Amino acid sequence: MAQKLRITILESDPERARMIVDGLCDAGDFTITVLGNETSLNQRLSELDPHVVLVDIANPSRDTLESLSLSSGANKRPVAMFVDRSDPELTKAAIDAGLSAYVVDGLTKNRIKPILDAAIARFNMVSQIRNERDAAKAALAERKTIDRAKGLLIAAKGISEEEAYALLRKTAMNQGRKTADIAHALVTASELLK
Template sequence: MAGGHTKLRVMLVDDDAERLSMLEQALVAEGHTIAARLDTHADLPSAVERCQPEVIFIDVDAPGRDTLESLGQLSREQPRPIVLFAARSDPETTRRAVHAGVSAYVVDGLHPTRLSSLMEVAIARFELHQALRQELDQARTRLADQRDIEKAKGLLMKRRGLDESAAYGLLRRMAMDRKQRIGDFARVLITAADVL
C-alpha cells in the first residue's frame, strides 16, 4: 500500500460541496479512484462496508462527537487509514480524534499539493498501529495460554497423580490428538473440570 505511486480507492466525506470537488479533483489528478462522496451525516460504517475504500478523507470545520464516534466504530470494526482535516480544533478534540483511530489529523486547511504525502503518512501510521495491535493481541493470547496451561497441568497432576513434566506431556499429546493448540485445549479441559 505504501509508496509514492500507489493508486488507491478513496472515500471523501465533506459537508462543503465546493471543498469536496476540489479534494476530488486533486486526488483524481494523482490517479486515485473516488470510491464514494458523502456528507458527515452519512452512515460511515455501512458506506465503508459497501464501497470498500482503502483510505478515508474527512474534511470538516470542526469534528463533532457523532463524526468521532462513527470513526471510532470504523476503526474497531473495519480499520483503515483515515485522514481528518479540520478548519479548527482544540486539544480535547485532537485527543478524541486520535483515540477514535484517525491516522493523520490536519488542522487549518487542506492544501491539494500535500494530499499524497499526507496519505503516505496516514497509511504508514495506520500500518504501524495495526502491527502494534496485532503484537498486543498475540502477547495477551500467550499470557492466557500460559495461565491456562499451568491450571490444566495442575488439574492433571491432582486427578492423575502425575508430576509436572508428565502432566505437561499428557496435555500436549491430548491437544495434538485433537489437532488443537495446547492453550485452547487447556481451556477445554478447565471448562470440563468446572462442569464435573
C-alpha cells in the first residue's frame, strides 16, 4: 500500500488555511499539517518531513523566500507558493530559491490540486535534470583522472595509451575496484612523490 502524501501548509489566516485543506481533502487522501507562522520553520519542517510544502503569503519578502528555501529544502521536496501580487523581483527570487510553483493571485479551492500536481511534476523533472548533471560531472571527473593516470603510466613505463588503460583496468579487476578508483590512487600517489 502506498504511503499517504504528507503535505505541510504554511498559512497564518485560519480561513484561508481551511480552504486549502478543504481543496486538498476534496482531491484525495493526504496527511495534512497546517503551520500558522514561520517561527522555527526549519525545525518544524525537519520534524514533519513533508513530501510537499504549500505556502500562502500575501506579500512575501526576499528574506521570507530565502528562509523558506533554506528551511523547506526546496531541493529536497516540492514547494508551491501562493502570493497575492506580482513582482518581477520576487518572482525571480522565488525561482532562484528553487520553488516548484509560484502562483500569483490563484488561490482557489479548485486550483489547489492541479497546482500541487504541477509542482510535484516540475520538482521531479528538475531533480532528474540535477541528478543527470551530477552524474555527468562525476563521469567527466573520473574520465579526467583516468586520463591523468594513463599519462603517468605512459611517462613512467614508456607504454602506449591503450596499454596504460589496459593496465589500469587489469589492476582494478584484480583488486575488485573501479578503474577510476585505481586511477585516483595512482594520481594521488604521484602527487605525494613529487
